[in-house]
Amino acid sequence: MIAYLLKRVLYALPIALGVTVVSFALVYLAPGDPLNAIAPADAPAEVIEALKSQYGLDRPLPVRYGLWLARAVQGDLGASIATGRAVAAEVLGALSNTVLLAGVAAAVGVFFGCVLGGIAGYRQGGVVDRIATALSVVGVSIPHYWLGLVLTILFSIQRPWFPAMGAGPGGSGEWLWDLEHIRHLVLPAATLCVIPMGIITRTVRALVADTLNQEFVVALRARGLGPSAVFRHVARNAAPTVLAVAGLQVGYLMGGSILVETVFAWPGTGFLLNTAIFQRDIPLLQGTILVLCLIFVAINLLVDILQPLVDPRMGRA
Amino acid sequence: MSPLFRKQLAPWLLTVPALLGAAFAAQAETVARYGISMADIPLTTGQPDRGAGAYQFTGHTIYDPLIAWEANIGTRPGKLVPGLATEWKVDPKDNKVWRFTLRKGVKFHDGSEFKADAVVWNLDKVLNDKSPQFDAKQSAQVRPRIPSIASYKVVDAYTVEIVTKDVDALFPYQLPWFLIGSPAQWEAQGRDWAKVAVKPSGTGPFKLDKLVPRERADLVRNAAYWDKARLPKTDRIVLMPIPDALTRANALLNGQVDLIETPPPDVLPQLQSRGFKLVQNVTPHVWPYHFSTQPGSPWTDIRVRKAANLAVDREAIVKLLNGQASVAKGQLDKTSPWFGKPSFDIKYDLPAARALMAQAGYTKANPLKAKVIIAQGGTGQMLSLPMNEFIQQSLAEVGIQLEFQVVELETLYLHWRSGAKADMNAGKGITAINLGYVTADPFYALTRFAYSSYVAPNGVNWGGYENKKVDDAIDKIRTSFDVKVQDQLLASVHQQMVDDALMLWVVHDTNPHALSPKVKTFVQAQHWFQDLTTIGM
Numbered sequence: 024m025i026a027y028l029l030k031r032v033l034y035a036l037p038i039a040l041g042v043t044v045v046s047f048a049l050v051y052l053a054p055g056d057p058l059n060a061i062a063p064a065d066a067p068a069e070v071i072e073a074l075k076s077q078y079g080l081d082r083p084l085p086v087r088y089g090l091w092l093a094r095a096v097q098g099d100l101g102a103s104i105a106t107g108r109a110v111a112a113e114v115l116g117a118l119s120n121t122v123l124l125a126g127v128a129a130a131v132g133v134f135f136g137c138v139l140g141g142i143a144g145y146r147q148g149g150v151v152d153r154i155a156t157a158l159s160v161v162g163v164s165i166p167h168y169w170l171g172l173v174l175t176i177l178f179s180i181q182r183p184w185f186p187a188m189g190a191g192p193g194g195s196g197e198w199l200w201d202l203e204h205i206r207h208l209v210l211p212a213a214t215l216c217v218i219p220m221g222i223i224t225r226t227v228r229a230l231v232a233d234t235l236n237q238e239f240v241v242a243l244r245a246r247g248l249g250p251s252a253v254f255r256h257v258a259r260n261a262a263p264t265v266l267a268v269a270g271l272q273v274g275y276l277m278g279g280s281i282l283v284e285t286v287f288a289w290p291g292t293g294f295l296l297n298t299a300i301f302q303r304d305i306p307l308l309q310g311t312i313l314v315l316c317l318i319f320v321a322i323n324l325l326v327d328i329l330q331p332l333v334d335p336r337m338g339r340a
Numbered sequence: 341m342s343p344l345f346r347k348q349l350a351p352w353l354l355t356v357p358a359l360l361g362a363a364f365a366a367q368a369e370t371v372a373r374y375g376i377s378m379a380d381i382p383l384t385t386g387q388p389d390r391g392a393g394a395y396q397f398t399g400h401t402i403y404d405p406l407i408a409w410e411a412n413i414g415t416r417p418g419k420l421v422p423g424l425a426t427e428w429k430v431d432p433k434d435n436k437v438w439r440f441t442l443r444k445g446v447k448f449h450d451g452s453e454f455k456a457d458a459v460v461w462n463l464d465k466v467l468n469d470k471s472p473q474f475d476a477k478q479s480a481q482v483r484p485r486i487p488s489i490a491s492y493k494v495v496d497a498y499t500v501e502i503v504t505k506d507v508d509a510l511f512p513y514q515l516p517w518f519l520i521g522s523p524a525q526w527e528a529q530g531r532d533w534a535k536v537a538v539k540p541s542g543t544g545p546f547k548l549d550k551l552v553p554r555e556r557a558d559l560v561r562n563a564a565y566w567d568k569a570r571l572p573k574t575d576r577i578v579l580m581p582i583p584d585a586l587t588r589a590n591a592l593l594n595g596q597v598d599l600i601e602t603p604p605p606d607v608l609p610q611l612q613s614r615g616f617k618l619v620q621n622v623t624p625h626v627w628p629y630h631f632s633t634q635p636g637s638p639w640t641d642i643r644v645r646k647a648a649n650l651a652v653d654r655e656a657i658v659k660l661l662n663g664q665a666s667v668a669k670g671q672l673d674k675t676s677p678w679f680g681k682p683s684f685d686i687k688y689d690l691p692a693a694r695a696l697m698a699q700a701g702y703t704k705a706n707p708l709k710a711k712v713i714i715a716q717g718g719t720g721q722m723l724s725l726p727m728n729e730f731i732q733q734s735l736a737e738v739g740i741q742l743e744f745q746v747v748e749l750e751t752l753y754l755h756w757r758s759g760a761k762a763d764m765n766a767g768k769g770i771t772a773i774n775l776g777y778v779t780a781d782p783f784y785a786l787t788r789f790a791y792s793s794y795v796a797p798n799g800v801n802w803g804g805y806e807n808k809k810v811d812d813a814i815d816k817i818r819t820s821f822d823v824k825v826q827d828q829l830l831a832s833v834h835q836q837m838v839d840d841a842l843m844l845w846v847v848h849d850t851n852p853h854a855l856s857p858k859v860k861t862f863v864q865a866q867h868w869f870q871d872l873t874t875i876g877m
Contacts, residue, residue: 062484074480
């Protein structure tokens, strides 16, 4: 087991290094000029040159990468070109909002996905199965931003039950678990939870249906085990895969919520990425992408570690 | 009095009036929540970033310039008015030397006094990279806007002298961009601009009370503001960046904000049906195609340029924008003192356009082909793609076949700065560029596009326009210190630009704002700089 864990951690390191290379290089390969974020469009050439030198943009790319990586491993992701604020602080501030939003959306999505998928798997062809299948198809295929707009029109404009934008009345710097802040969370979380719910419903349904048809379940039933005992076996068999899928979904939600955060002006990493992209704010873009990718790697690592705990066969493999 | 009363009831009874007082005070504060189209609060340290529009949010609210734009009148174009300088004069012996008499008795928000040394300290902040207070970010914002300054010095406690590089009679127009912050506050914040950003100190009508980056900035009324005519009508203005137009409109409909900038055109009927008010005004902004007049460009033929101008039904574009634009008759709106009397009347006249194209040797069957670089969207670009498609169809009707190269706005700026001659443009067959232009002052509106010395990459005379009459007029403007003479000469420049059909001028943005019924007053000036002191709840 320890060897398995060590192997997984060691696998994660080159992936993390690869992530730094890709996130650094991609941003520079994209078209546009980062200095547009700080200089007016008609700034004279000497101003542009002075700024290039000040921000180190006149150095060769590998040198910039080396310097950036050396600082990044110490937790210094540089300063935003657009605002001059520390990127690490910007990303961490936004990350707390995204973790909150993605966490709530993932929890809701995984819970309802497991419940719906489980029932659908047990009652194949029944009403719940049909509803779950339809919902899961809708869930995975509906565009996030469109659903966000529809929910806003229904529950924010026509029925002003929930706010249309933002993380809270005083800004996210004052996030509290009070009713007003929770109201801000409802619509974006409801929009975001649909995808994990759809995917997990489909996964759980297929797994449960498959497991129920396996010989060991027939054998368990033949030995006179009750439905709840059989369910425990089914659940245990399905859990590693559900865990892996849920882990991936949480990762996707962390990085893939750009459109939802933009629609709801939710001050998370997606919104930050959107801003950084439009401003060509390279340090902010790199820092945000790096942190999100590392979180993705960390979540996968966590899933890898948890899977053998749920299913010991994997640890022995 | 029983011990019970003394110990338990009395504190409660004493608390009640305090609570009522606090509640009353809270109720008494008038708050306007303003959904702005930017993705972040512009820099609060003195010189705002994010372009001209940002000055109205964290520029002319917290700070003052030496010379200001009159922005609290909506019925006519504003003019230059005294700011922190009560008077400015050019030295009759040496027209490069300007003397500014400063306003007495003005205090920064931190309580320190505004004097001549503060002006010089601020100039050093953005122009002298050896000074300890030099801030490259602020410098990048303002240096291109005050290009004429060569040197400066304190004459006495309330007089400053600024020397320009050349004689430049239009120099005062540069100064509304240069804002004065408190040197004492910079010292108090440990000479750290990041700290000053959170606790800035200017002399403006508002003080910054709270800053949550990317989410909100609370500006509170400066009751001690020196200009009593511009005391804020609202106690607190909360600026909330909401870059997505639909989200902004939703926030207004939902009651989360009280006014927004640039509502999306398709939401206007819904906003108006629910009692929200739309205000807009003539705004110094134009949405044109800037033609290349370099050899090889199809636009070198003036008949083609004029035909393009006559082929577009601008009223239909205004309808497309749900009324949020006005028809362009040139680079400037007709109300501008610099419009002049062009002989070329820009209007929708298909037969005349076709006739000009026929003279130039083109028809629908044998069209002229041209490639235009456009932005997919972004600040100042209005509804870029639908409007460009409309132009494409309009010009096809007279025998001009347009091909678009669609890029991000940032990339478009690169093509713009490089000029039509550059490889990235001429080399790729690009012969026109579509970019919304701010036309706020003589330099921004006219001379930067028309003067032959500003042919890109030395400036943004993108297409390489050269006209001796225009050059001579601009040279004269620089040495004419009488505003009336300046205006006449500027009008002659504009007149010539229109007669030469330097660009295909389409519409002017009207900078629309949507207001909730709670907003009782808002004066929309005919300018990019809107005066937030006029917002009353």
